[in-house]
Amino acid sequence: MSRTFSLGGIHPKDKKISADTPITDFPPVEIAYISMSQHLGAPSEPIVAKGDMVKCGQLIGKSSGFISANIHSPFTGTVLSVEPYPDLSGNMVTHVIIKTQEDEWIEGTDTSPALVKEIKLTKEQILKRIAECGVIGLGGAAFPTHIKLSPPPGKKADILIINGAECEPYLTSDYRLMLERGEEVLTGARIMMKALGVDKAVVGIEENKPLAVERLKSLVDNEYKEIKVVVLKKRYPQGGEKQLIDAITGRRVPSMGLPIDVGVVVQNVGTAYAVYEAVQKNKPLTDGIVTITGDSLSEQKNFRLRAGTPFQQIIDHIGGFPEEAVKIISGGPLMGKAVSKLGAATVKSTSGLLFLTAKETLREEENNCIRCAKCVEACPMGLEPYLLNKLARASRMDDLEENSVQDCIECGCCMYTCPSHIPLLDTIRGAKASVLRIMRSRSKK
Amino acid sequence: MNTVIVTILVLSLLGLILALVLYFVAQKFKVVEDPRIDGVQALLPGANCGGCGDAGCRAFAEDCVKASDLDSLFCPVGGNETMKRVAEYLGRTVEEKAPRVAVVRCNGSCVNRPRTTIYDGYPSCAVVATLYTGESDCRWGCLGMGDCVAVCTFDAISMDPDTGLPVVDQNRCTACGACVKACPKSIIELRNKGPKERRIFVSCVNKDKGAVARKACAVACIGCGKCQKVCPFDAITINNFLAYIDPGKCRLCRKCVNECPTNAIHEVNFPARALKVEEPVKIEQ
Numbered sequence: 003m004s005r006t007f008s009l010g011g012i013h014p015k016d017k018k019i020s021a022d023t024p025i026t027d028f029p030p031v032e033i034a035y036i037s038m039s040q041h042l043g044a045p046s047e048p049i050v051a052k053g054d055m056v057k058c059g060q061l062i063g064k065s066s067g068f069i070s071a072n073i074h075s076p077f078t079g080t081v082l083s084v085e086p087y088p089d090l091s092g093n094m095v096t097h098v099i100i101k102t103q104e105d106e107w108i109e110g111t112d113t114s115p116a117l118v119k120e121i122k123l124t125k126e127q128i129l130k131r132i133a134e135c136g137v138i139g140l141g142g143a144a145f146p147t148h149i150k151l152s153p154p155p156g157k158k159a160d161i162l163i164i165n166g167a168e169c170e171p172y173l174t175s176d177y178r179l180m181l182e183r184g185e186e187v188l189t190g191a192r193i194m195m196k197a198l199g200v201d202k203a204v205v206g207i208e209e210n211k212p213l214a215v216e217r218l219k220s221l222v223d224n225e226y227k228e229i230k231v232v233v234l235k236k237r238y239p240q241g242g243e244k245q246l247i248d249a250i251t252g253r254r255v256p257s258m259g260l261p262i263d264v265g266v267v268v269q270n271v272g273t274a275y276a277v278y279e280a281v282q283k284n285k286p287l288t289d290g291i292v293t294i295t296g297d298s299l300s301e302q303k304n305f306r307l308r309a310g311t312p313f314q315q316i317i318d319h320i321g322g323f324p325e326e327a328v329k330i331i332s333g334g335p336l337m338g339k340a341v342s343k344l345g346a347a348t349v350k351s352t353s354g355l356l357f358l359t360a361k362e363t364l365r366e367e368e369n370n371c372i373r374c375a376k377c378v379e380a381c382p383m384g385l386e387p388y389l390l391n392k393l394a395r396a397s398r399m400d401d402l403e404e405n406s407v408q409d410c411i412e413c414g415c416c417m418y419t420c421p422s423h424i425p426l427l428d429t430i431r432g433a434k435a436s437v438l439r440i441m442r443s444r445s446k447k
Numbered sequence: 448m449n450t451v452i453v454t455i456l457v458l459s460l461l462g463l464i465l466a467l468v469l470y471f472v473a474q475k476f477k478v479v480e481d482p483r484i485d486g487v488q489a490l491l492p493g494a495n496c497g498g499c500g501d502a503g504c505r506a507f508a509e510d511c512v513k514a515s516d517l518d519s520l521f522c523p524v525g526g527n528e529t530m531k532r533v534a535e536y537l538g539r540t541v542e543e544k545a546p547r548v549a550v551v552r553c554n555g556s557c558v559n560r561p562r563t564t565i566y567d568g569y570p571s572c573a574v575v576a577t578l579y580t581g582e583s584d585c586r587w588g589c590l591g592m593g594d595c596v597a598v599c600t601f602d603a604i605s606m607d608p609d610t611g612l613p614v615v616d617q618n619r620c621t622a623c624g625a626c627v628k629a630c631p632k633s634i635i636e637l638r639n640k641g642p643k644e645r646r647i648f649v650s651c652v653n654k655d656k657g658a659v660a661r662k663a664c665a666v667a668c669i670g671c672g673k674c675q676k677v678c679p680f681d682a683i684t685i686n687n688f689l690a691y692i693d694p695g696k697c698r699l700c701r702k703c704v705n706e707c708p709t710n711a712i713h714e715v716n717f718p719a720r721a722l723k724v725e726e727p728v729k730i731e732q
Contacts, residue, residue, distance in 0.1 A: 088586075091578065092584075093580060340578075340579070342579050363567075365568070431577060432571060432574035
């Protein structure tokens with residue numbers, strides 16, 4: 003019997019219409035905009051200047067703090083300038099702008115597709131290599147991987163979970179990766195097991211991806227015997243870290259806690275692949291698999307897309323902005339972010355580009371709460387969204403904190419399920435930001 | 448009959464004993480409060496708006512009684528008149544402060560600042576600010592969701608449906624500062640009302656380079672420095688491509704208003720300038 007998490011959740015329509023499209027390389031663009039803030043934490047410090055010549059894989063942004071990551075050039079070319087440039091929500095972030103030419107990788111990088119199974123590096127060397135290659139979590143939060151793989155003193159992981167749930171509708175990038183690069187993903191998992199010093203690893207995949215399950219199971223049965231493949235029921239937000247841990251191990255991460263508190267480290271399949279490339283091939287993370295999808299598109303795509311590609315270029319490449327589409331989402335439909343600047347560029351952790359039609363984005367008029375408690379039932383964190391919404395509108399910050407608004411994972415289940423179309427997530431997210439700010443300023447004192 | 452008398456006696460006795468207990472408890476735990484606090488509170492407007500920085504009028508009254516110097520305290524709602532009466536009541540003096548008013552420093556109406564995206568989520572500036580930089584290309588300007596209107600207890604701000612910007616009613620505004628705190632973009636500023644309620648201010652907060660600012664909004668301050676050069680009183684400073692007029696130095700000569708190439712500097716309550724009107728030629732019959 004397939005497993006799932008215990009609290010809440012919803013069942014949105016699957017819509018994996020791009021599932022059968024193999025991964026293809028997106029052609030390089032002429033001018034690339036490489037953001038210096040592609041990860042969670044402090045922005046990287048640019049170490050190149052105008053006029054410099056850079057090669058593919060060359061370090062251009064240096065990690066600038068404990069929680070930060072290196073950034074490498076995905077292109078070969080000349081640096082046009084280093085200046086603030088808007089990201090997808092319009093905030094100005096330092097970008098390295100590169101005029102590209104023909105690809106040429108830096109020395110020491112293995113760009114051949116050959117599979118390297120044998121892990122030669124030691125634990126310390128692996129962690130160092132991952133940090134050097136700027137690997138970040140590709141599941142959405144973009145947290146630097148080397149920090150996640152080095153638990154703080156006193157805490158120890160006993161199990162590694164590889165997240166292949168991909169519970170968001172439309173997205174198929176992780177699915178294609180598991181199908182086409184299954185062995186690399188499992189080798190990546192092995193590398194991370196060595197780095198963590200654990201002997202157990204589990205790959206969690208939702209049941210709506212039978213081919214990926216079959217592929218990985220056959221690999222696991224033959225060779226990767228220490229890794230287990232677990233089939234999960236289809237349910238959103240199964241790909242959330244805390245939900246996945248609950249579904250697979252039955253452990254519950256405490257409020258404001260981290261997975262390491264219950265002895266678990268969760269990494270996305272995309273991250274596992276990036277770790278494989280970094281450690282076995284010495285190839286820095288500069289690209290990712292991106293699903294280009296939407297009902298209004300004539301062709302669905304799964305691209306291997308380099309960071310720094312402007313959204314406008316992607317639209318031009320797929321034949322212009324589809325007529326029926328009104329909104330572009332970077333990421334999945336439930337947790338993704340609307341793209342408000344088409345000139346902005348993709349980052350390493352971009353997982354999808356979703357074109358939504360007017361019908362799909364329609365927000366119905368808000369009605370009164372009918373106290374049906376559907377939102378309470380749907381909340382995977384066990385919160386009471388209707389109450390948080392009311393408190394948020396009244397700006398009652400201490401009551402919000404008491405009711406654990408800071409535990410909200412912003413999955414949007416409450417808003418999806420509300421029959422009165424109340425913008426629950428909007429108000430709660432705003433309040434959560436304020437409460438977290440208050441909590442941070444308090445802990446500083 | 449007997450029962451009735453006994454009942455009355457017992458209850459009276461009980462009442463007497465409890466009254467004595469209450470009396471001694473009240474004596475023992477008596478809170479000595481300065482009677483002047485009540486007196487000061489009676490003079491205050493009682494709006495409990497928090498504009499003074501205290502939790503409410505009672506807390507402000509306590510502060511007034513305790514403080515050695517009244518000059519650092521000010522009730523923006525009651526203004527100088529109230530503060531004078533409070534000072535009189537307490538037998539002290541207080542210096543007069545210039546009355547202030549909330550000023551909206553953004554003129555990015557739909558005409559001046561074209562919308563490039565549509566926001567259809569929960570209408571709150573605080574929520575929009577957590578999501579992105581707003582509907583137009585200007586990432587500094589008014590988000591237009593009216594958090595300042597919702598927070599005003601004096602009904603002094605309203606949204607102009609034509610421009611989509613908040614408008615302050617200067618007669619109702621008490622300069623309590625609630626809107627200043629509510630605005631996530633820090634557009635609203637408390638400025639001196641000025642002599643004859645006349646004032647001049649830069650109606651823009653865009654700190655981008657001139658070309659970027661101008662592209663996003665037709666009436667943005669581009670930081671060209673023309674106003675700074677023309678100002679005879681050194682009242683204008685330019686930081687991060689944005690001019691700021693110091694209300695303490697400004698003598699309301701209006702030279703900068705004419706000089707500004709993007710009309711970002713606004714004058715309020717001045718008489719209309721004498722325009723050269725060409726009189727129609729009278730044709731004699």
